[in-house]
Amino acid sequence: MEEDSVFHAALSFKNVGADLGDKKLLQKVAERIVEHFRLDVVDVHWHYYAPIGITGVYVLQQSSLTLHTWPEFKKLVIDVTTCGSAVDLEIILPELKAALSTDTVLLSAEIL
Template structure:
């Protein structure tokens, strides 16, 4: 691949409105769904860090061999931020990033408030 045309990967950043507060306060539900996504899209998990806050919001970083999936929830505002980034080291993962993000939007039954794509 030509060094001048190589794109390291797509990084999607979304802010979602989620009316089902249980989905914003139960980190285990998110982890279980993410494990399914990782398997379905044939990704390789390297590690996961979870922090649950006093108001039951949570932040989770899933480190992947291909890069990462991160979430931060704000149940008091019925919102979350999610970012999905996969590198293109061995293949173009652009469509995979978009599909994974859409899977999460569907899972949360969310309204997309902000949607950014950064081509690295």
């Protein structure tokens, strides 16, 4: 991938059996992505919605990683955008599916 290109990937998990209100679980998922792809975290913010739902935003030196939950629909979306390096989420997809207790996921990825 060219150094000045932008990579974007989105994972949409459905029928999640894990507790999507568990911030520690969501942090572990995000940190595993950061660790696996050697991304550099600049800042992290978590927002809680009433009555339910959590969004996590990881500002990266390379761009961003976000997680957004819809516990009432058993759904989680993970979005990764990086500049200069591709993040092939298929590599760790089995690990993420196991952590979230689901086999239902849609992956989309593109180089912008």
